[in-house]
Amino acid sequence: MSAMPALGDLRVLDISAFVGAPFAAACLAEFGAEFLKIERPDVRDSRRQLGTPSETGDSYFWLSEARNKKCITLD
Numbered sequence: 587m588s589a590m591p592a593l594g595d596l597r598v599l600d601i602s603a604f605v606g607a608p609f610a611a612a613c614l615a616e617f618g619a620e621f622l623k624i625e626r627p628d629v630r631d632s633r634r635q636l637g638t639p640s641e642t643g644d645s646y647f648w649l650s651e652a653r654n655k656k657c658i659t660l661d
Contacts, residue, residue: 591618
């Protein structure tokens with residue numbers, strides 16, 4: 587029998603755009619909350635290009651901030 591994560595029954599829309607809120611969301615996701623990161627389809631999140639780029643094209647900063655989140659676009 588596996589225990590449910592502490593925030594396993596929480597679902598959150600992440601529409602944040604600056605460092606503090608996305609970091610807090612990533613921390614909450616570590617405790618099991620389900621996060622849907624909403625991005626605009628034309629510009630996406632500017633943090634994808636902030637810092638050192640990875641092999642995927644997104645920055646390592648973005649990969650850290652977006653961990654444990656599902657990203658979708660919404661117009």
